[in-house]
Amino acid sequence: MTSSKPFAPACERNQGPILEVLRQYFRDRRRVLEIGSGTGQHAVHFAPAFPNAVWQTSDVAENLPGIRMWLNEAASSNLPAPLTLDVTGNWPHASFDAIFSANSLHIMPWSAVEQFFAGVGRVLEPGGILAVYGPFNYHGTYTSDSNREFDGWLKQRSALSAIRDFEAVDGLAQGIACQLVKDHTMPANNRLLVWRRQIPAPTRSDA
Template identity: 90%
Template sequence: MTSSKPFAPACERNQGPILAVLREYFPDRRRVLELGSGTGQHAVHFAPAFPDALWQTSDVEENLSGIRMWLDEAALPNLPPPLTLDVTGKWPDARFDAIFSANSLHIMPWPAVEQFFSGVGRVLEPGGILAVYGPFNYHGAYTSDSNRDFDGWLKQRSALSGIRDFEAVDRLAQNIDCRLVKDHTMPANNRLLVWRRQS
């Protein structure tokens, strides 16, 4: 690993447990869009597990150079160059049968979370899978003291960010005709929410 390549320790820790869940839902997927690919670490770890799927990374422009470093080093045939994608802006014209995002909803303002789901509604095919990883509150309550502390840290960075309520997020998913398949318990008080879009 070169010193200039971005590295997120959290990705290194959570990629194994996330992949174990994605293996249940992604084996028959052919076009996966990863929203908010961050460093690119998840993509190079997950793409080899689904060799028949094109794994399309995406993020805001300033993160793309770091993602390209990981993709170039991995040189995997199913990892095309990353897309510039801000959920509040233009979305690709392409369609996907799976969408994955990790640790994204709590760093966006709530209107951007709404636009995240609106955009998913435009590009996710009927029968498609939406998988979102991160911390969530339930009935307005934190699931752990560490999540409460993390939420405080997020709000210090930006008053508009913060851990989202599962119920509010699930309503946005339902609005685009996605129904919850399973809410997976993950390490470090995180969840992996999996929805399927209705036909």
Template identity: 60%
Template sequence: MTERPHSPSCDRNREPILEVLQRHFQDRHRVLEIGSGTGQHAVYFAAAMPWLQWQCSDRAENLPGIRMWLDEAQLTNTSLPVELDVATGPWPRAGAGDGHFDAVFSANTLHIMGWPVVEAFFAGLDGMLADDAIVVVYGPFNYGGAYTSDSNRDFDAWLKARDPRSGIRDAEAVNALAAGIALQMVEDVAMPANNRCLVWRRAPTAP
């Protein structure tokens, strides 16, 4: 029998991330998780926030493992995971109302992508977010072009040795991409292990 994929870091960071999500997602309805990875975050967060409809997404090779976690959890507020490569699309639509998601969550993804794919990440969000959507991104970030810790500097070197296109992103550059699709930063939360949760809310469009 194939074992479910497991990420120890998901076990370590899920509680502090949940505190942020519960604060910002308390009035949300439809959440798209981009880069669901193993699926561990999805089942933990969906179980803790049953008022949300949680939609997992990831590249095709990760979907079987995500399905294993979802199948075991048997939650009523999770759907089958959908394939999403943010570099190429197509981007999913929510299954209710106007098809827009009013919340997005993504953990440990932007430093894995090349910068053009990070740009595609925000460009893709533009067409599928509700007017007042909230976006939460978790991971390591640099500030003012500088590492926030020696461990992040070492991690960045490891990332670049594995794939020169990857690397820890500058928070200011990421925030500029968010601002380009009318997302305004509402919180930048310090997290354990020198990570951050960046939280944006989309400004409603004028009538």
């Protein structure tokens, strides 16, 4: 008996608009890390659009079998086997010039969001792009009634889950030298936040 691939309707709905934005930032990237690949649907949709980049999926161990099903069916040369990655644990001993994550920060406890950015700070190269998709609050205020209802559902599911405040998340990004490039408005009251990691200025030595 064969298992069917996991399927997330939200991925099917949002992958087109997300890809439209990512094309602006990822076209010259060579090594992309996707954090929290979920079902794997985003990866198999995005990777063919960036044939010169390796699109590295990752997630917690229990989600990897489903991701493998999608990757095996896609049989794309730039989609290697997924990595086990819990943001609160060990991160890959590798560097990436782009990182993407969708609908992840509101699922994690805030302490894990902090570890997410700390980990990104270890693996994202200077000049690298960080793109994060999902709902965000601004100045502690919901951007829509549907987001307010979604936040209530999240907190019923787990008291540690919540829609995050943009200002707090941007502060963590700034803490790893990532400067906001653009905050993109997306369908269904979501955002796609894009940061670029600053390149350290060269040190000058007196002759």
